[in-house]
Amino acid sequence: MNRPITGLFAMFVILFAVLVGFTSRWTVFESKSLRDNPLNRRVLLEELEINRGEIKAQDGTVLAHSVKAAGKTWKREYPTGALFAQTVGWSYPGQGITDTGTELYRRDVLLGRSNSISSTIGRIQGHKKQGGSVKTWLDTEAQKVALRSLAGRAGSVVAMDPRTGAVRVMASVPDFAPSPANLARAAKSSGSPLLNRVTQARYPPGSTFKVVTAVAAIDSGQYTPTSTVDGKSPQVFSGVPLNNDDKVSYDNVDLTTALTFSINTAWANVASDLGRVTMAKYMSRFGFDSKPQLDYPPRQMTASGARVKGSIVPPTDDRVDLARLSIGQDKLLVTPIQMMEVAAAVANHGVLMQPRIGDQIINTDGQSSRVLPEEQGRVMRPSTALAVTEMMKKVVQEGTGTAAALSGIEVAGKTGTAQIDPLQNLTQPWFIAFAPADNPTIAIAVTVERSFGGFGGTIAAPIARDVMEVLLRNSPGRRIP
Amino acid sequence: MSDRNRELFALVPASLLLVGGFAAVFIQDSATLSSVSLSYGAVFLGLCLAGHVVVRVTVPHADPYLFPIVAVLASVGLVVIYRIDADLARAQAQWFVVALIFFAATLIFLRDYRKLERYRYTIAAASLALLLLPRVPGLGQQANGAFLGVRLPGGIVFQPTEFAKIGIVIFLASYLRDTRQVLVQGARRVAGITIPKLKHLGPLLLIWGAAMLMLIFIRDLGSSLMFFGGFLAVLYVATDRLSFPLIGFLMFSLGAWFLATHVGHVHDRVDAWLNPFDPVLYDRPGGSYQLAQSLFAQSDGGVLGKGLGASILTLPGGGNLVPAPQTDLIYSVITDELGLTGACGVILCYLLFVARGFKIATIARDSFSTLLAVGLTSVLALQVFVIVGGVTRVIPLTGVTLPFISYGGSSLVANFVLAALLLLISDRARRPA
Numbered sequence: 001m002n003r004p005i006t007g008l009f010a011m012f013v014i015l016f017a018v019l020v021g022f023t024s025r026w027t028v029f030e031s032k033s034l035r036d037n038p039l040n041r042r043v044l045l046e047e048l049e050i051n052r053g054e055i056k057a058q059d060g061t062v063l064a065h066s067v068k069a070a071g072k073t074w075k076r077e078y079p080t081g082a083l084f085a086q087t088v089g090w091s092y093p094g095q096g097i098t099d100t101g102t103e104l105y106r107r108d109v110l111l112g113r114s115n116s117i118s119s120t121i122g123r124i125q126g127h128k129k130q131g132g133s134v135k136t137w138l139d140t141e142a143q144k145v146a147l148r149s150l151a152g153r154a155g156s157v158v159a160m161d162p163r164t165g166a167v168r169v170m171a172s173v174p175d176f177a178p179s180p181a182n183l184a185r186a187a188k189s190s191g192s193p194l195l196n197r198v199t200q201a202r203y204p205p206g207s208t209f210k211v212v213t214a215v216a217a218i219d220s221g222q223y224t225p226t227s228t229v230d231g232k233s234p235q236v237f238s239g240v241p242l243n244n245d246d247k248v249s250y251d252n253v254d255l256t257t258a259l260t261f262s263i264n265t266a267w268a269n270v271a272s273d274l275g276r277v278t279m280a281k282y283m284s285r286f287g288f289d290s291k292p293q294l295d296y297p298p299r300q301m302t303a304s305g306a307r308v309k310g311s312i313v314p315p316t317d318d319r320v321d322l323a324r325l326s327i328g329q330d331k332l333l334v335t336p337i338q339m340m341e342v343a344a345a346v347a348n349h350g351v352l353m354q355p356r357i358g359d360q361i362i363n364t365d366g367q368s369s370r371v372l373p374e375e376q377g378r379v380m381r382p383s384t385a386l387a388v389t390e391m392m393k394k395v396v397q398e399g400t401g402t403a404a405a406l407s408g409i410e411v412a413g414k415t416g417t418a419q420i421d422p423l424q425n426l427t428q429p430w431f432i433a434f435a436p437a438d439n440p441t442i443a444i445a446v447t448v449e450r451s452f453g454g455f456g457g458t459i460a461a462p463i464a465r466d467v468m469e470v471l472l473r474n475s476p477g478r479r480i481p
Numbered sequence: 482m483s484d485r486n487r488e489l490f491a492l493v494p495a496s497l498l499l500v501g502g503f504a505a506v507f508i509q510d511s512a513t514l515s516s517v518s519l520s521y522g523a524v525f526l527g528l529c530l531a532g533h534v535v536v537r538v539t540v541p542h543a544d545p546y547l548f549p550i551v552a553v554l555a556s557v558g559l560v561v562i563y564r565i566d567a568d569l570a571r572a573q574a575q576w577f578v579v580a581l582i583f584f585a586a587t588l589i590f591l592r593d594y595r596k597l598e599r600y601r602y603t604i605a606a607a608s609l610a611l612l613l614l615p616r617v618p619g620l621g622q623q624a625n626g627a628f629l630g631v632r633l634p635g636g637i638v639f640q641p642t643e644f645a646k647i648g649i650v651i652f653l654a655s656y657l658r659d660t661r662q663v664l665v666q667g668a669r670r671v672a673g674i675t676i677p678k679l680k681h682l683g684p685l686l687l688i689w690g691a692a693m694l695m696l697i698f699i700r701d702l703g704s705s706l707m708f709f710g711g712f713l714a715v716l717y718v719a720t721d722r723l724s725f726p727l728i729g730f731l732m733f734s735l736g737a738w739f740l741a742t743h744v745g746h747v748h749d750r751v752d753a754w755l756n757p758f759d760p761v762l763y764d765r766p767g768g769s770y771q772l773a774q775s776l777f778a779q780s781d782g783g784v785l786g787k788g789l790g791a792s793i794l795t796l797p798g799g800g801n802l803v804p805a806p807q808t809d810l811i812y813s814v815i816t817d818e819l820g821l822t823g824a825c826g827v828i829l830c831y832l833l834f835v836a837r838g839f840k841i842a843t844i845a846r847d848s849f850s851t852l853l854a855v856g857l858t859s860v861l862a863l864q865v866f867v868i869v870g871g872v873t874r875v876i877p878l879t880g881v882t883l884p885f886i887s888y889g890g891s892s893l894v895a896n897f898v899l900a901a902l903l904l905l906i907s908d909r910a911r912r913p914a
Contacts, residue, residue, distance in 0.1 A: 001851050002843045004718045008855065009839045012862045016832050019866065020825055022873035026779040027821040034780035039763055042777055045793050045802065071797040094797070 047093050048073040053110045053133035055088055055102055057140045058168075058359065063088045064103065076103075081177035083143055086196035087170040087357065088136075089297075090178040097183060101196070102357055104297045106134045112364040132363040137166035137356065142470040146171040149463040155448035156197040156336045157467055161475065162344035162434060162443040164373040165353035167294070168471055169444075170337075172197040199292060199301040202333035203447060206416030206456065207262040207400075208430045209328030211342050214259055214391060216282035217270050219384040225391055228252040231266035237323035242268055259391045260399035262415065264327045271326030279322060280315045285379040286345060286352065289314060292337050293354045293376050304334035328416060340445035341376075343413075343432040346392065347440035350385040352376040393437050401431060404461035406469055410437035413464070415456030425453045431460035435468050442471045484545040485537045491549030492533060495556050496526035502560030502789060509790030525556060532581050539588040540908035544841055547907070550834045551885055551900050555893075557827060558886035561815055564790050565807045569888055576890040580897040587901035594905045598849060601655040608648030609691070611641035616698055642704050643882070643895035646864075647902070649708060650856035653688075653715045658849045661719035676724075688712055689729065693736045702737060702747055703867040703879030707860060709733050714859035715852050718842070741877075754877035771804045775813040775872040778803050779824075786820030807888035809880045813872050827886070828869070835862045841907040850906045857899050 026034065035043060049072045055064040063084050069075040076091045078084075089101020091110075099107055107113075112131040137160075146157035150173045159169040174193040176186045186193040195201065217223035231250030234241040244250070244264050250257070258266035271279055283289065289305040289312050291298055305312040306320045308331060315325055324330035337355065345352040358371040380388075392412035395401040400415040413433030420426040430447045434440040444467060446460040500522030507518055529552050536548060555577060563570035591597070597604065614631050630638045657664075664685075670676070692709040696702065713726040713733075741751045746767060753762055753769035757776065762769040781792060794803050794814065806814045816824040838858025845851040864881055871878035882892035 001718050001721065001848065004721045005839050005842050005851075005855060007723075008714055008718065008859065009836065012835050012859075012866075013832065015862075015866050015870075016828050016835075018875055019869045019873060020828055022870075022875050023779065023816060023824045023828075024821055026776050026873065027782050027816060027824070028784060031780040031783060034776055037758060037773075037777070039758055039760065039773055040777045040780075041802070042781055042793055045797070048797055049793075069797070071795070071799070073797040 044093050047111060049129055050074065050111050051130050052076065052091065053112070053131035053362070053364075055106070055110070056133065056135045057084075057138045058136065059140060060135075061140045063136070063138070064091075069094075078178050080140065082175040083140065083147070084138060084170070085175045085178050086172045086194070086300075087138065087198075088178075089300075090183065092180050092183070095180045097180065100194075100297065100300060102134065102136065102296070104300075105295055106358065106361070109134060109361050109363065130364050132361060134358055135360040135362070137161075137168055137359045138170065139168040139471060139474055141474065142169045142467050143171055145470050146463070146467045147173065147175065149466050150448070153448050154191060154197075154450065155446070156201065157444070157446050157463060158198040158336050158340045159442055159444040159467060159471060160340065160344060160353075160355050162347035162353065162440050165344075165356045165376075166359065166373075167355050167357045168442070168475070169467055170196075170198050170357070172201075196300055197449075198336045199294065199296060201335060202302060202304075202307070203336070203428055203430075203449075204332060204418035204420075205328040205334040205339055206418035206428065206430050207264075207328055208339050208342070208414050208416035208432045208445075208456070209326070209332065209334070210259060210262065210267050211346065211388065211392065211414050211432065212282060212286060212288075213267050213271050213274075213279070213326040214255060214388050215286075215346065215380050215384060216274055216278055217255065218387050219282070219380040220274060220278050222274060223255055223270065225256045225387050226254045228254050229258065229266045229269045231258060231263040231269075233265050235265045235268070237268050237272070238321045242323065256391045256394055259414065260394045262395075262400055267327050268323035272323050276316045276320070276322055279326065282379070283315060285377060286342055287338060287376060288334075292335065292341070294337065295356055295358050295371065302335060304332075304338035306331040307333050328418065336445045336447050339430065339432045339447075340443055343434045343445065344443035345379040346385050346388050347412075347434035347443045348385075349382045350380040351378050389437055392433075396433070400455070400457040401433070401461050403457050404431060404433055404465045404468075406435065406465060406472075409435055409472060411435040411465070411468070412437040412440075413461065415461060417455045417457075420450060427451050427454055429454045429456040429459035431456050431464045433461075433464050433468070435472060441475055442468050444468055444471075484543075485533075485541060488536065488545040488548055489530075489533055491546065492526065492529045492552055495549055495552035496522050496529065498553060499525045499556035499560060502556065503563065505789035506560065506564045509788065525559070528578065528581055532584060535585040535588055536904060539585075539592060540904050542911040542913070543904040543908040544837050544911070547834065547837050547900060547904055550830055550837070551897070554827070554830050554834075554885035557815070557830075558811070558883075558888075560789065561811060561818070561886070562807050562888050564818070565794060565814065569807055572890075573888050573893070576893045579890065580893040583894045584897040584901045587898050588905065591902070591905060594853075594902060594909075595847075595849060597651050598655045598658075601652045604648045605652035608645040608652065611645040611648070612695055613698060614641045637890070640882075640889065640891035642701075643891040644898075646704075646708060646711065646860050647857070647895060647899055650711055650715070650860055651853065653712055654849055654852035654856050657715055657719040658852055661848070664725075665720050665722060685716070685725075685729070689732050689736075692733065696736065696740055696747075697744070701879055701881075702740070702750065702877060703871065703881045705737075706733075706876075707863045707867055707881065710863040711856050711860035714863075715856040718855045719848070719852055750877040750879060754874060757874065771810065772872070772874060772878050774803050775810050775878070776874060778810070778813040778817040779873070782817040782820045782824075784821050786816070786818050786823055789818050792817040805880070808882060809868065809878070809887075810872055811883055811887050812869050815886075828865075831862065831865045831884075834858075838862075838903055841903055841910060844910045845906055846910055850909065854903060854906050857903055861896065861899060 051074050052066045064078050066074040067077050089103040091099045091103040109132045146169050157171045160167045174191040176182050176193045231253040233244035233247050233249040291301045291303050303312050321330040325332050354374045354376045360368050362368040389412050396404050396411045396413050401413045404411050404413050416430030418428040420428050429451050432445045434443040444464050446464045448459050451459050503518035503521050562573050633639050696705040713729045717726040740747045757769040757772045796802050842851045842854035868881045868883050870876040882889050884896045
């Protein structure tokens, strides 16, 4: 009877080999796809057991930290409440809410998923439940001032150091204190408080865009600040008459005056003369037509530029009315951070730095590393930057932006007042600026939605002044590595 | 070194495995290493030594590897159950003691196990009665559609199938020893296939019918496969005709297919097996949630595993993520925590057990002993295949225990009795004439 026993044993060897084969299939060969299976909650449960690291402001204020929750899990809290709601974002994976903002962008660091060798050893030892932390450039005091100055009006303030790209203020109103309950409420709110207006809103920039046209004019070599252009009102562009503010007519006016008093027809003439290709070139150097290069989730950012049926079209496209584009009208829609970058490029001698929320990454092992400043690119020659700075100084000294003037510190800026609904007299006031004008450490953009007859110079410029005042005090011209 | 001393020394690594396992769970739980794990190990070693002494006295010539292999599997079970729930582990440890008592009793009182042959019809009837017990109203307990448990006074759930499998194997070994000659001799050969005479075929068909009835009554594909597979294994060895088990397997498959398409919960199991990640099946009660969680747990383990105590078993709000971790899905928990490596180790232990079992069968001096050893070994091997195959999605998942490892008194006691019977057979076979 031994022959069949051998056969039987062989069969069981094969059956057990099949078991080993299938176990290998799940543990090794299909392990990854099983982990990615939407029904598999293990990845999420693991995440809940990690003490996600802190997010801090530049002064060390804790903006986000984790506290003990049920079982071995942790939950996120935001001690500063609404102060940096959209900028820091939120993380409530247990509630099925997707991460946003810095919480999302720095997710791997915060969860301790860095790739250093020591962490790998830590993982083998099983000590992987602590995440790393992130120190940002954000300034709590200036942010408070920004929110207080907006005083509940929908709008945004964004400011950075033009030399490094360090983002100091990023305020978006309406705001809310992140919590699962508030998020559910905010998602239904008509004011879209979940939106980070600094990076996601699309507004007509109004006359602040004339800075871009001015840079293109002078840097192309075709104009100087003293070149004169026709500023009569009205003039016909693309078959439709264009007026200056209050229909004031200027005969031959130089570019400095044209910027100081924001003369529409003069800049429309300049842009028509420069042509589509030159305008397209400078816009793209400033970062228009693509998403901001901010350390922030791409899906929470939008590109600035002329939009036809929702999609960006370059100024070289015939559907774009170049003359009106050059004064921030027509199809042009921009984000506040883009307009702040316009001011920053001029402030930093023509070099645009990539904006950065993050300053330092401190991983689980306590090793810290700086987020290094990086150039986004040279937008204009230093001489152009200098010339445009002088023109923007005049705006604050004697033009439309006098409300932004600070005592003892020179400010360079440009106002904008986009018409939203002329019948109801609704406007979108803007102000972009940098200071101190000769050695800038702050670039800023302020805008307010749906102001009732307000102007950039009266509504936005005072907010910019208040925020800059705090920031200049907090960063006294120090050079950051 | 004598066989018995070899057995004695082999028990030491089994105890060390337990010490190491408990220490690992302690460290994970409280980040401190207490000497308690050592004392657990000492108690375990003590119990194994007691078992060893009984073996030494009653069956001095028995196979020296079987008992240490069982000890290793039991220690893995205790450690993993402790990791899942300390209270359950305490209960399991008590069952381990009870199982050792039954083990010793079997060795002492059944020294001449061949007298069992005399009671084969009584044993067969008792086994069938045991199988039907869960269907008795007020006594039986239904779990996931299958009738496998009996609730005894005192809250103990008794699993009669675990004992019935031994009784039925005893009956089959005895019955086939008598009839194996006539099954082959009177048979005709048609196209190279041996077909036994109808009057001899009758009892075989009866057993097939019984297996089908069992399927219908207890509604469990897994245990039916185990019983019928054991029968075919014994039949094959008894007749040395491959056609017998092949025809039997075909008939069983037909029956199983019929049930899978006509009995609701068997059909559900097959559906879940085919589409474990179908969201509708996943959410349905008795659907594919269990199988999907089993696969997710294994995927987390990888090659080396998460480490004892480090896998995710429960939900933050309480409740199990992995259902039935201490019984049906214990293999998945082992794979999660000890990885493919640990899982292969466990499979290898079972393969060693099976190899020893068949070795005993080949050296046995009479056909009843051979067939009994083959039957007992095959039933245990099939039980391993049914549950591990179920949780690794080789076959539809049905709930049988993983022998010596899963939580449960009936399973532990019955399998220790099974091991004792194998030791008795091997002692008789190896006894110098």
